[in-house]
Amino acid sequence: MHWDGLSEMTPKQTYLCTGSLAADKKPESICFEELGCFSDDGPFNTPQRPITSLPNTPEEINTQFLLYSKETPSEFTLLDYHDEDQLRQSSFNSSQETKIIIHGYRSFPDKPWVHRLVEEFYKHDDFNVMSVDWMNGSFVNYPAACSNGRVVGVQISLLLKALRKAFGEPNLQFHLIGHSMGAHVAGYVGEKVQIKRITALDPSGPYFESTDTAVRLDPTDATFVDAIHTDSGTALDFGLGMRQSIGHIDFFPNGGKFQPGCPHNKFPATIVGGIVGWLNNITLKESVKTTFLCSHKRSEFLFVESINTPCSFTTYECNSEADLHSGKCVHTDSATGRLGYHADKALGRGRHMLETFDAAPFCAYHYQVNISGLTTINGFIYLTLHGTNGKSESIDITGHNKLLTPHDHFVTSMKGRVNIGELKSVEVKYVETDSLIGFLFNDEWELESLTVFAGTTQKLSHFCVKGAKVVSQTSQKFDVMSECP
Missing domain, CATH: 3.40.50.1820 (Alpha/Beta hydrolase fold, catalytic domain)
Structure with a gap:
C-alpha cells in the first residue's frame, strides 16, 4: 500500500475538509489527532466502491x-x-x-x-x-x-x-x-x-x-x-x-x-x-x-x-x-x-x-492415480496404499458408479489421511454397481495398468497388474515394480 492519505496533526484535533467553501459539499477527508487525515477520494472512490x-x-x-x-x-x-x-x-x-x-x-x-x-x-x-x-x-x-x-x-x-x-x-x-x-x-x-x-x-x-x-x-x-x-x-x-x-x-x-x-x-x-x-x-x-x-x-x-x-x-x-x-x-x-x-x-x-478433507483434520496426503482395465466395468474402485510407515485407509477414488470401458484410463487425484512414508504396495478393490443394470457387467475386472504418483515425494510408482482379475467385493495387492515383464 502506498496511499499517502495521512498528514501530521497536532494532538486533540479532529476536523473535516471539503476541499472547497461550498456549504453543501460532502466532506472528502477527516482528521484525527495523531492518526492523521483520511480521504474518501482518489483510490478509495472507484467503481469497485460505489x-x-x-x-x-x-x-x-x-x-x-x-x-x-x-x-x-x-x-x-x-x-x-x-x-x-x-x-x-x-x-x-x-x-x-x-x-x-x-x-x-x-x-x-x-x-x-x-x-x-x-x-x-x-x-x-x-x-x-x-x-x-x-x-x-x-x-x-x-x-x-x-x-x-x-x-x-x-x-x-x-x-x-x-x-x-x-x-x-x-x-x-x-x-x-x-x-x-x-x-x-x-x-x-x-x-x-x-x-x-x-x-x-x-x-x-x-x-x-x-x-x-x-x-x-x-x-x-x-x-x-x-x-x-x-x-x-x-x-x-x-x-x-x-x-x-x-x-x-x-x-x-x-x-x-x-x-x-x-x-x-x-x-x-x-x-x-x-x-x-x-x-x-x-x-x-x-x-x-x-x-x-x-x-x-x-x-x-x-x-x-x-x-x-x-x-x-x-x-x-x-x-x-x-x-x-x-x-x-x-x-x-x-x-x-x-x-x-x-x-x-x-x-x-x-x-x-x-485438496483438503471436509472436516477436521483437514490436511491430506496427495496422490495421482492412473488406472485402466481390459474389461468393461460399472462400479466403485477403492485403493489402500501400503508404505514404510504403515497403510492408508481404503480410499474411494471414483466417488460414484464409474463406467470404464477397455483401455479407458481413469486419471484422478486421491487424498489420504495417513502418512504412509514411501509407497511399497497397493490393494485394489472393485465393487460392482448394485443398480438394475448391474447384470450387464461381469462381476470381475481384468486390469491393464496402474501407476500412483505421490505428491509429497514427487515419485511415480508402477505396478504390474496386466491380466490380473479383481472379483467384485474382493481386493488384490500389488507391489511396486521397477519394470514389468
Whole structure:
C-alpha cells in the first residue's frame, strides 16, 4: 500500500475538509489527532466502491489491544500505546516474536477460533500473542467498516512503534494474522511500519478486489505475505473472498471457491435476505450465517490446524480447479509450498492449490492415480496404499458408479489421511454397481495398468497388474515394480 492519505496533526484535533467553501459539499477527508487525515477520494472512490464513507471517530471505534498470557491464555491485559511505562510493565517479552490477530467485519476477538489460535501458538513456542478488538468499528454498514479499518491500521502501527521504542528494540518482529477485512487492516499497518509477515485468511473481496494497492493488502506490506483464499467465488456466487493473488504465495484450497462440506449454492432467498441484512448492520439468523460464511471461515480452521499438525499441508503450483482434481498439479517442476503457519519455511511462491478433507483434520496426503482395465466395468474402485510407515485407509477414488470401458484410463487425484512414508504396495478393490443394470457387467475386472504418483515425494510408482482379475467385493495387492515383464 502506498496511499499517502495521512498528514501530521497536532494532538486533540479532529476536523473535516471539503476541499472547497461550498456549504453543501460532502466532506472528502477527516482528521484525527495523531492518526492523521483520511480521504474518501482518489483510490478509495472507484467503481469497485460505489458507496464511499469517511471513518468513524477513534472514540466510536474504540480499538483495544489484548495481550494474552501463556500461563492463562483465556485472560488478557489491555495495552495503551500512549503509556510507555504500562507497556514495559506488561508481560510483553521483547526477546520473543509477536503474533497479532485481527478480526474482520462484524466480528470480535472472543471467538472460538481466536481462542484456539492463541492456544496453538503457545503450544508451538514462546510468543507474545495479541489480538486487536475493533468490534465497534466493524459492527456498522460495510462501506463504513472498510473506512474504519484504515483508522485501526494506523492505530496498530502506533502500538508497534511504541513497543519498539519502549523496549529499545527497533527490530522487534511482528507477524499479523488478519481474517476477512482484518487482512486489509494488516496491510494498512504494513504501509506505516516494517512488518516481518502478514497472513491473510480469506481476505475480503467486496470493495477490495481489483483496487489500487493503496486500498488492499499487497506484497509490499510485509517481508512475506501469504494468503489463504477459501471463498473466492464471483459476485453471482456471493463469494466473500478475493479471487486475485495478493501475496508472495496465494493458496486456493480445493480451488478456492467452495470448500468441502460447505454449501455450493448461497443463492436461495433466505441467503439473499441474509446478505442484505449483513451489509446493513442487521443480525443474521444463525442458519443463514452458517450457510453463508462456511467457506469464508474455513480459512480460519485451516490456519489453526496447520500450526502443530504433523501433516505438512503440501501445496502445488496450479492454475485451475480441473487440473487440481485430476491430480495434474501434483506433478510439478516448481517448488512445493506449505499452506498455513509454515508457509514461510517452504520455497513455493505464486498461485498454489491443494485438496483438503471436509472436516477436521483437514490436511491430506496427495496422490495421482492412473488406472485402466481390459474389461468393461460399472462400479466403485477403492485403493489402500501400503508404505514404510504403515497403510492408508481404503480410499474411494471414483466417488460414484464409474463406467470404464477397455483401455479407458481413469486419471484422478486421491487424498489420504495417513502418512504412509514411501509407497511399497497397493490393494485394489472393485465393487460392482448394485443398480438394475448391474447384470450387464461381469462381476470381475481384468486390469491393464496402474501407476500412483505421490505428491509429497514427487515419485511415480508402477505396478504390474496386466491380466490380473479383481472379483467384485474382493481386493488384490500389488507391489511396486521397477519394470514389468
